Amino acid sequence: MVKVTVIGSSSMDLVVTSGIRPGVGETVLGDSFKTVPGGKGANQAVAASRLGADVTMIGCVGEDQYGEVIISNLIQNGVCTDYVKAVTGVESGTAHIILAEQDNSIIVIKGANDYVTPTYVQQALKVIIDSDIVIVQQEIPEETVEYVCEVCEVNGVPLLLNPAPARSLKKEVVEKATYLTPNEHEVAILFMGASQSEMLQQYPNKLFITEGEKGVRYFNGKEEVLVATFPVQVIDTTGAGDTFNAAFAVALAEGKEYTQALKFANRAASLSVTKFGAQGGMPTRQEVEACLNK
Numbered sequence: 425m426v427k428v429t430v431i432g433s434s435s436m437d438l439v440v441t442s443g444i445r446p447g448v449g450e451t452v453l454g455d456s457f458k459t460v461p462g463g464k465g466a467n468q469a470v471a472a473s474r475l476g477a478d479v480t481m482i483g484c485v486g487e488d489q490y491g492e493v494i495i496s497n498l499i500q501n502g503v504c505t506d507y508v509k510a511v512t513g514v515e516s517g518t519a520h521i522i523l524a525e526q527d528n529s530i531i532v533i534k535g536a537n538d539y540v541t542p543t544y545v546q547q548a549l550k551v552i553i554d555s556d557i558v559i560v561q562q563e564i565p566e567e568t569v570e571y572v573c574e575v576c577e578v579n580g581v582p583l584l585l586n587p588a589p590a591r592s593l594k595k596e597v598v599e600k601a602t603y604l605t606p607n608e609h610e611v612a613i614l615f616m617g618a619s620q621s622e623m624l625q626q627y628p629n630k631l632f633i634t635e636g637e638k639g640v641r642y643f644n645g646k647e648e649v650l651v652a653t654f655p656v657q658v659i660d661t662t663g664a665g666d667t668f669n670a671a672f673a674v675a676l677a678e679g680k681e682y683t684q685a686l687k688f689a690n691r692a693a694s695l696s697v698t699k700f701g702a703q704g705g706m707p708t709r710q711e712v713e714a715c716l717n718k
C-alpha cells in the first residue's frame with residue numbers, strides 16, 4: 425500500500441442545481457440544493473484512499489458543524505485525520521457551486537483553509553518525509569505551497585503540485601515540484617506568454633496538462649503524447665480533476681510508467697463524473713480495474 429499525504433483544503437460544498445445559469449442581475453428558479461463534503465484537498469485524499477492508498481490529510485476545518493461532518497467523512501473514507509485541526513473562532517471552508525447547463529461554476533470561501541500555514545504543516549514533517557508521494561493544491565496559502573515544495577525537494581519526496589485554482593507561481597516553485605498538473609486555463613496563467621508546446625518541451629515527464637474530455641497531454645522527451653479519456657454519461661464534473669490527480673499520484677507512487685498511470689487516472693476521473701457530488705462518483709480500486717480490464 426503506497427503512502428500518500430495530501431496537504432490542502434477541505435470544505436463543505438453547497439450545491440444548487442438549475443436548468444439555466446443566471447446571468448448578471450438575473451434571478452432564476454433552481455431545482456435542488458444539497459450539502460456535500462468537498463474541497464480539493466479532501467477530495468483528493470478520499471479519492472486516493474478509495475483507490476487503495478494509505479492516506480494522511482493535513483488540513484484545517486472550523487470549529488463548527490461543517491467541520492465535524494468534513495472530519496467524519498474523511499474518517500469514513502479511511503483517511504487518517506491526525507493532522508486535520510479544528511480552528512477556534514473560524515468557519516470551515518465552503519464552496520458555493522452552481523450546477524447548470526452540464527457544467528459547474530464555483531466560488532470558494534477559504535475560511536479555516538487559510539490556517540494551513542507552514543508552521544502548522546511543519547508539525548507533520550515526519551509524515552511528509554515518510555510519504556511515497558505528496559499532493560498539494562492552491563486553496564491554501566501560497567507560502568504553504570512554497571514550503572511544501574521546499575520540504576519535499578530537500579527530503580527527496582516526490583511532489584505532485586495541482587495548481588488549482590489558478591494563480592501564478594514563482595519559477596523556483598515550479599522547478600521544485602516533481603509533477604505539475606494544470607488544466608488549459610491554469611497553464612496559461614502559470615506560463616504567461618509561452619505556448620503550450622514550448623512549456624511541455626521545457627518540462628518533459630513533469631508537466632501534464634489536462635484538456636477536459638480530450639485527455640491529458642505531456643512531452644515524453646521525444647514527442648507530445650495525448651492520453652485520451654473514456655467517454656461516459658456525465659452527471660456532475662465537480663471533483664473530476666481531484667479524482668484524476670489522486671489516481672495519477674497513486675499510480676506514480678506504485679511505479680506505473682506515465683502513459684499507464686495517465687490511463688488509470690483518466691479511467692478513475694471518467695467514472696467520477698457519472699454521479700452527483702465531488703466525491704459521490706469517486707471509484708474504488710476494483711471499479712477502476714474492472715473497467716480497464718473490459
Ligand code: RIB
Nearest residue numbers: 435462463464519663702
Ligand atoms: O475540485 C472540486 C472542488 O473545488 C469542490 O469540491 C469545491 O470544494 C472546490 O473547492
